[in-house]
Every structure is written in C-alpha cells, then in structure tokens.
Amino acid sequence: MSAKPEFIDAAKAGNVLARKCIKCGELHLATVYFCKKCGSKGFSNSTIKGAGKVVTYTIMTVPPAGFEDLVPYAWVVMELDDTSEFINPIRISGFLPNIQKPEDLPIGTAVKVIGFDNHGILLEKQ
C-alpha cells in the first residue's frame, strides 16, 4: 500500500514522514520503496519535525491552474533541521503563500510544514 496517506497525515500535523534504511541508516522520504544507497527494502518509520531552512525558491507570477488567485506566491525547497547531521539531509518542497518579493524570503530563512491540501505541502515562515 502507498505510504502517501500516512505521509499526508504527518504533513497535516506539521511533520515529515521519513524512512530510515534498517541496513545502512540512509534517510528517505516515506514515498520511497528501496534504499537509494544500499538497495535494500527494510525501513523503519521516522517522524521528523517539519522545520527547516530555505535552500532555494521562486516567486511565481504566471501560475498553473488552481493557483490563479494566489499570485504572487513562493514555491520553496527547504532542508529539514533535524536531518542536518546526516550525510544526505532530507529536503522537501512546497507551497508558501503570501510572498511578494525576494527580500521576503532570503535563502536560509526558517520555514516549516504546516499542512497538506489540494495545493500539496503547505509551508509558512517560522
């Protein structure tokens, strides 16, 4: 069964559902089925706090369908604080509304996961 319903429930609670490879310890998002490092299939679930820092982003002014009334908004790639000690920290991307200009969201800005809806993973500035 897909891990997405569980992943979505975690996002709604402000968390990111991750999977830790039982064999080698590599961390992945819960939507992965095999370890990218060692190829094995056994994972333990790990709920990670959805707080982190902006790695990069854009401010969208020509949106796809469903976002017409929300421009400008940011689409953000963030790195989760609680995975920063791993060799490959977890990054996650999402929708961050009400961002007007680059000065509103310098790279490194603290952001967090606050939900999940028809706009995917929802983020806000901490």
Add this chain to the structure above:
Amino acid sequence: MERESVCVLGAGSTKYGKLEDSISDITVQASVDAIENAGIEPKEIQAGYISNVFGVADKQVHLGPVVMSNLGISECPSLSIESACGSGSVSFREAFANVAAGFYDAVLVTGTEKVTHTGTDWTTTYFSYCSDFFYEGQAGASFPGLFASMARAYLHEFDATEEDLASVAVKNHDNGVLNPKAHLRKKITIDDVMNSPVVASPLKLYDCCPFSDGASSVILCNEKFAKEHSKDYVKVIGSGRGGSPAALQGREHLTTIPSTKIAAEAAYKMAGITAKDVNFAEVHDCFTVAEVIDTEDLGFFKKGTGATAARNGETKLNGSISINPSGGLKSKGHPIGATGVGQIVEAFEQLTGRSGERTVNDAKIGLTQNFGATGASCAVHIFQSV
C-alpha cells in the same frame, strides 16, 4: 559488444512556431522531408520511432500508424515514446540501439508537438505534469518556477548575475535570426530581457523558451546502408543516457544536472573523445540558466564559470565553442516532443554543409544534449562528419 556503425542519412523539419496544420499532418510532413533528403524509398524503412508528449491536445495519440499509413507503409512497425521534453533524444537513442544491434538496417525517427492552440494557461498546467507532480506541480511549481529555483541557487552560489543569464538569450536570438525555421527570429538585447515581465523570479519572459509547434525527422541506418545510398551522411559516434532524482528536492546540488553528466560521460567514452574535441553543441536551453548549467555539465566550462563565458561571447557562433547555432530552444523554439530530434537535424545540417549563414566553420564533431523535465532524464549524442 560488437555493434553496427550507425549513421544519420537524412533529415527534415517543419518550421517551428505557431502552425495551422494538425499534429498528424506536421509529423508526416517532417517525415517525408527526411525520407526525400535521405534519397530513400519509404519501403526501405523497417521501423518508425515517434516522440510526442501532448498528442492528446490535438486529438491524436498513437501517431506511429498514422504516419506509416500516410507514407504508404502501414505494415511497418512503429511506436510512440514519451519522456517529457527529452522525448526526441530518447526516441533517437532507442532507434540507435536497435540499428546498432542489427535488428534494423534503416529506421525513421520523428519528433512532433502541437500545443500552441491550447493557450498559455493550458500549457503551463499540463507541462507541470512532467514534474514530480506530488511535490512540485501540485504545490504550484510550473517549469519556469522549477528552473527559476535552480537559477536562484546558481546566482547565490556563484559569481554570476541575471544579466549574464540574459546574455544566453541574446546570443541564441542572434543565431535564430539566421535560421529560416526558427520560431522567434528577432534580435534582442540584455535590456529587453531584463525589462521583460517576471514569470517566476528570477526568470523573466525572455529567459524562457516559447511554447512551439513543430516536427523534426531523421533517417537512421547502418553504415553499409548509408554508403549504398549517399556519400552525404553523418556518423553517430557516441550515445549516452542518464537519470536524476525526479524532484529537485532529491538532489544534493541544484546547480548541476546529474543525468547530463552521466549521459555525457557515456557518450564521450563511446566516441573516444573529450569535451575539447567538440566543435559545436546543441544543448537544452529551455531557460537561460539551463544552457549555462548544461555547458558546465558537458565539460565545456568549469562549474560556476558558464554564465561568465556566455557573457564574454565564448559560446556565440564561431566563438571558442559554438553553443546552439540553430538558435536553441530559446529562439528556434521548443515543440517538446520534437526538440531532441530537431537538435540532431541541426547537427546533421552543420556536418553536411547545409547550415547556410549559421555555419560553424570547419566543424567535424557536434554534440546534442536534450533532457526531460528538470533533467530527470537526459540523452547525449555525438556526431562526426565523414
């Protein structure tokens, strides 16, 4: 593994831009052009490879049999290949592998797309389905948005400016003006780019390639078949493919495209050459920043120096390496299913003396690089004149 030497024997293309004819009509037109250019009979074709992404937008999928029937060879096997904006080169690669393995002597490879009648809203939305939709398209990222995120990372990490990126667009328009089949045939300036409306910051409208209609086609064959038909063919000396994490969030670095490096390494190895031996390259410049990253990943410039190299004119026609002599996706246009084949049409024309005013002087080796989405899939091919 012992394999057949593979050649491009002929090439054809419609004009790129806003076309009135249907997708099946343009696909057939380009195919007929390639067949006539190669000087072969349709009945000599043993298989057809059609690359296309949004046939559904013009009410025609399963294009292969439609094309074959119009060529009078309905019995000839065909298939359609979709790999987002990289469909054309992936299709070419599959054809290459089959000819190299000896399954076929000669095949037709045609890429095609027809979307401009759907409008910018439709295309922006449907193209976003080529992303890792759960994380990207669903959360409001369009393709300009995804590449804008890479551009911001690039500008943050390296000593480069938005004006440097703009210089890529200026150069590609300079080349496209010389290409009769290009979509946007007008010169632009860095100020034009900087003053164009922001689509997804930091990318502006003139940093982005257009949505285009168009079809491109080549005839691929083994060398024995090529020699029997023409002295005017080009050898495929390298072919490589690679993959990257589908979503940008899965990548350790956002200023490089892993699939390009993997594909290039394989293609260079097969060809027995290095980046220094390449005279020109058609690269995937869906956005200005993409061309900069491509030229670094392909080994033409060190990481972080591609933008400055473009600004200094090193990539212009007959610069130290000519990048996108056709005008690239930016000016020639980007009919997504056709683009990868269109690059190979350009390589063939350059290496057989058919490029007119945009000729790269004394070119012997050309490279094409075409990727799908944000480079989640990529194919690199290397061609040599005979």
